[in-house]
Amino acid sequence: MSKQDERKHTFRLRILDLIGSMWSHLIPWAAIVLIFWATRDIIVSLAGKSTLADIGVKFLANVKISDGVIYLFGLGGVGYGLAERQLRRRSVGTMSERTKQLEQQLDPKRSSSKLTKRGTTRPEDRG
């Protein structure tokens, strides 16, 4: 394969990469836009008519104890999940180094996944 062909094919791969990563980033942002678009009319119709404090007080006043328990349960669940994720990543960070050392004793040319020590994507590979 000539250098020109190689450049052409590499360029195509980059385009493919760009489309893929744009799509991955587009979906969450599109969801945010959709949420605001769906509630836009309400926000616009209420602009200047009632203050945020009024709405906040009314919102809190409407929250029943049973609702509060449900909110707390949801928030607690998410918080617990995120804390567990942090704990797992810290454990991976501690244990992966030991595994690497042991494996290198048998396979000195051992290749790596090039992830971070915590098993997450490196910042330069994001995108």
Place this chain on the structure above:
Amino acid sequence: MSEVAFSAVALKGLLAWASLWFLLFVCWRPYRVDAFRQSLFNLRHELFMYAAQGEITFDDKAYRELRRRINGMLRFAHRVNFLRLSFSVLLNSISPNPLLTGPSEKWRKCLQNVPSGHVRDKLTNIHYRMGVLMVRHMLTGSLTLLLSLGIYVLALMIRRSVQRILEFITSTVPGLLHGLELLESEALEC
């Protein structure tokens, strides 16, 4: 409903959607990638242990290539999605890209050079299971793909059920088989 009460309900709705967004894109999405990576780590460990037991040497080209492929998938697991797969297949069918097909040919050649049949089977199996993991990862991440699969499975089940019902009718309805034979004979006589 007063204006303020209406706003409070709207705020509640907005909060609910925002929470769902957070759950989907901040919690579930990274979890899927982490789970996919964990399965790949397990597979890579299985390959390592297979070599450690002396079934294949750590310097064998096929071993090194398969490990390199798993490592590549581990590194770019966050980029594996159905859209990328579709575009890769589409672009490669329009204009074949040697940078995409080359590594697969290299892997096949490495595999062919493995002298032992059972080692070749084991490496093929690990590589195949990596493919299955990729498919599972793509399926759980794409609503379109999940719905399509659901429709396909439903259609398949209906088809099989209808087939079984027809088989049941043919074998159990008295005199039906005899009648069918008569029809066949009439067709031959005509």
